[in-house]
Amino acid sequence: xxGVSQSPSNKVTEKGKDVELRCDPxxxxxxxxxxxxxxxxxxxxxIYFQGNSAPDKSGLPSDRFSAERTGGSxxxxxxxxxxxEDSAVYLCxxxxxxxxxxxxxxxxxxxxxxx
Amino acid sequence: xxxxxxxxxxxxxxxxxxxxxxxxxENTAFDYFPWYQQFPGKGPALLIxxxxxVSEKKEGRFTISFNKSAKQFSLHIMDSQPGDSATYFCxxxxxxxxxxxxxxxxxxxxxx
Numbered sequence: 001x002x003g004v005s006q007s008p009s010n011k012v013t014e015k016g017k018d019v020e021l022r023c024d025p026x027x028x029x030x031x032x033x034x035x036x037x038x039x040x041x042x043x044x045x046x047i048y049f050q051g052n053s054a055p056d057k058s059g060l061p062s063d064r065f066s067a068e069r070t071g072g073s074x075x076x077x078x079x080x081x082x083x084x085e086d087s088a089v090y091l092c093x094x095x096x097x098x099x100x101x102x103x104x105x106x107x108x109x110x111x112x113x114x115x
Numbered sequence: 116x117x118x119x120x121x122x123x124x125x126x127x128x129x130x131x132x133x134x135x136x137x138x139x140x141e142n143t144a145f146d147y148f149p150w151y152q153q154f155p156g157k158g159p160a161l162l163i164x165x166x167x168x169v170s171e172k173k174e175g176r177f178t179i180s181f182n183k184s185a186k187q188f189s190l191h192i193m194d195s196q197p198g199d200s201a202t203y204f205c206x207x208x209x210x211x212x213x214x215x216x217x218x219x220x221x222x223x224x225x226x227x
Contacts (some may be wrong), residue, residue, distance in 0.1 A: 004158070035217075042121070042204055042217035043159070059214070091158050104215075106158025 002026060004107035006092050012113045013082055021077040021110045025094030033093040033104060034067055034077050043091065049075065050097075082114045118142060119207050121218025129226050134192040136221045138205035141186065145207040145216075150179065150190050153202045153220075162203070163190070195225045 005024045013019050025032050034046040045059040049069045060066070064083075069075040079086055089111050093104040121138045128134045138148075146167050151159035165172045165179040165188065172179045178191040192199055205218040 040124075040219065042119070042219045043206075043215075045214050045216075048214070056214070093158070103161045106160065108156060108158050 004092055004094050004105050006090075006107040006110050008110060009108065010111045010113075012115060015084060015114055016081055018078065018080045019082055019112065021079075021090050021112070023075045023077070023092030023094075023107060025073065025075070025092070026105055027073075029094035029096055029105070030072065031095045031097055031104075032069055032075050033095075034075070035091040035093065036061075037089040037091055037109070039088075046077070046090075079112075082112075084114045087112055087114045117219075118216035119205060119218045121205050121221060123221060124219070125222045125224070127224045127226060128195045130195065130197060132195050132225075134190075134195045134199065134223055134225070136190045136203050136205070136223070137187065138189065138207075138218050139185075139187045140207050140216075142207070142209075142216075143186070144209050147208050148179070148181065148188050149206050149215075150177075151204045151206065151217075153204065159204055192223075195223075197225045197227050199223060200225045 007022045030051045032049040035043040037043050047067045048056040064080045067077045089109040091106055091109045093106045095104045119140050149164035150162045152162045153159040163174050163177050163179055165181050167183050170181050176193045181188045202220045202222045204220050206215045208215045
């Protein structure tokens with residue numbers, strides 16, 4: 001029973017290194033979101049993909065962050081030259097379409113620790 | 116600028132009691148207000164949601180109360196159970212818009 005899956009579940013990296021986080025959405029879901037959850041904070045919107053439309057990147061905190069979605073399915077969030085303030089849980093969510101019409105299903109997240 | 120403010124940060128309730136979590140927003144264009152429940156190690160899951168055309172929505176032991184004039188909404192958990200112990204997030208968005216704004220979360224602990 002495939003929910004949203006994310007890998008790795010945990011990632012420890014050294015400051016300055018690049019990391020890639022992967023999200024496998026639920027089959028058939030056309031919308032995909034990335035969020036960042038810092039300790040004691042809510043979910044911070046990063047980026048949104050809808051079908052073949054240009055992604056909404058308005059939440060990306062800096063140009064070190066980028067994301068792509070291949071074939072309308074799997075998505076990769078890349079953080080270049082990681083900084084300690086990038087340490088957080090990165091959550092991916094998918095839905096059938098516009099978020100308001102359909103529930104967002106979240107993955108378990110990737111916990112990123114930058115040392 | 117935080118679009119949605121949530122309180123309290125943490126809450127301890129005895130089993131059988133009522134848990135109340137409050138959220139306030141500034142943007143009057145918001146017109147969809149969901150609540151999410153998150154257990155440790157899991158992603159958030161939609162619990163209940165409300166549109167501003169109603170003042171209350173109830174699903175089982177969970178109720179959202181909405182006050183449009185005060186720009187506030189709250190989650191009430193009746194007959195709280197230890198299994199309700201989780202972190203709860205409120206959120207707000209504009210219809211047909213991509214971006215959800217989340218509160219900072221409330222960690223609920225229901226004591227047996």
